[in-house]
């Protein structure tokens with residue numbers, strides 16, 4: 379070997395050694411955080427991602443509302459106050475609103491190239507976000523009220539007739555509503571093939587996208603190049619998810635295209651029809667139309683997660699249910715179904731909704747952002763390229779801001795607008811559960827009104843109570859801690875009892891049912 383080659387190898391090896399030694403170390407100026415170990419940084423503290431939001435909240439109480447984690451050579455900044463979110467994400471505009479890559483989403487065929495949720499900041503994303511903002515704006519949201527009213531009547535009826543299937547009924551409901559807005563078609567039954575396929579792929583996707591074991595592919599990108607047999611379980615799962623979603627996308631999109639040529643009004647007015655009719659830039663058809671599937675993902679389960687939490691809360695907190703029912707009952711009694719406008723006269727129900735969202739936010743750690751520029755907060759450096767986590771759960775469980783945050787107590791929202799201790803709500807905004815910056819949820823107005831209208835109607839028509847678990851013989855616990863720790867926090871399967879409030883109410887639902895079915899029939903058929 380020539381001496382020059384030996385020198386080259388030496389330089390190369392010392393480069394690797396320096397990289398490894400530096401990798402995982404917290405650079406000066408970064409916000410504080412848990413002690414790191416060489417190479418891994420804090421990776422070993424993330425575990426398998428289970429209950430990561432609880433650990434994040436503990437770290438926030440130790441290190442403050444901005445702390446950092448070293449994910450090997452990458453930096454993760456965790457924001458745990460409304461002020462930190464405002465300063466680092468909201469105020470930075472697009473510079474605080476890109477997305478880090480997601481290898482698993484990519485191999486499931488639903489990554490940055492096709493799915494806006496994972497897309498980094500780029501001109502096509504900004505264009506699409508403008509279209510979404512117009513389509514789902516607060517001004518446009520009332521357009522969907524008739525569908526929300528009709529589908530929620532169907533939901534009430536389903537719960538009256540098959541109370542034990544409440545979880546399926548709720549998931550059908552939120553999927554159907556989102557499908558009407560997105561593809562101009564509804565889903566009449568949970569047993570429908572597309573509903574089954576969609577939910578089985580979403581359950582698998584939510585699981586592999588949760589922070590944890592699969593994130594290792596993004597932390598150590600070299601893992602992506604290791605030879606992995608196609609029979610490896612996660613490869614099989616990814617392939618299955620990809621096949622199902624591509625099939626759903628193609629099928630639903632083709633129906634919208636067909637509807638457009640046939641002059642079908644519902645196809646023309648839905649989101650996918652709207653983008654297919656507009657001048658989509660060359661080569662962007664797939665990115666634009668695949669947004670339909672992304673909307674189904676983003677719209678169905680977060681709304682269902684709230685409604686399932688609502689059922690659970692009503693069942694295990696009878697005193698809260700009694701108060702909410704009294705309020706709704708005083709508004710319309712057994713004369714008619716509640717409508718959205720009734721909420722203005724139901725302050726306790728409003729407080730109940732807010733408390734459920736505070737107690738069990740659907741995205742406990744938001745959806746990660748990526749900084750494309752640096753920022754400074756409280757003198758700490760937030761570098762360009764760092765991943766930013768909006769620790770929604772931690773923000774809503776900070777004891778300095780919320781009195782007894784671990785106690786479920788809707789009353790706090792009757793005492794102050796944001797439910798916070800006096801003087802601690804300066805930077806709280808109503809829509810914190812919907813994320814922040816330029817990636818804030820575009821469906822928030824529709825999502826909010828669905829949650830509100832459905833809450834009123836369920837409380838009006840049904841009485842929920844805790845049931846005894848036949849396996850253990852115990853009542854459903856009050857702790858409300860039996861939740862999935864995937865990307866979206868959903869109550870795990872539970873049982874509860876639902877009874878009709880009165881025969882007059884049943885008659886009102888049955889009367890409204892015919893009209894609801896008639897209205898919804900426009901979203902059915904070939």
Ligand code: HEM
Pocket residue numbers: 494495496507556559672673676677678680681740741744745746768811812813814815816817818819820821822824825826829
């Ligand atoms: C009702 C409950 C809902 C909650 C709690 C919720 C929450 C969120 C959150 C936290 C994000 C991430 C925001 C961020 O990155 O900072 C998000 C993104 C998104 N949401 Fe929602 N959402 C809900 C309903 C909906 C509905 C009904 C739709 C549409 C039909 C929708 C469409 C989307 C889309 C498309 C994104 C991705 C935006 C992007 O990456 O640019 N969401 N949502």
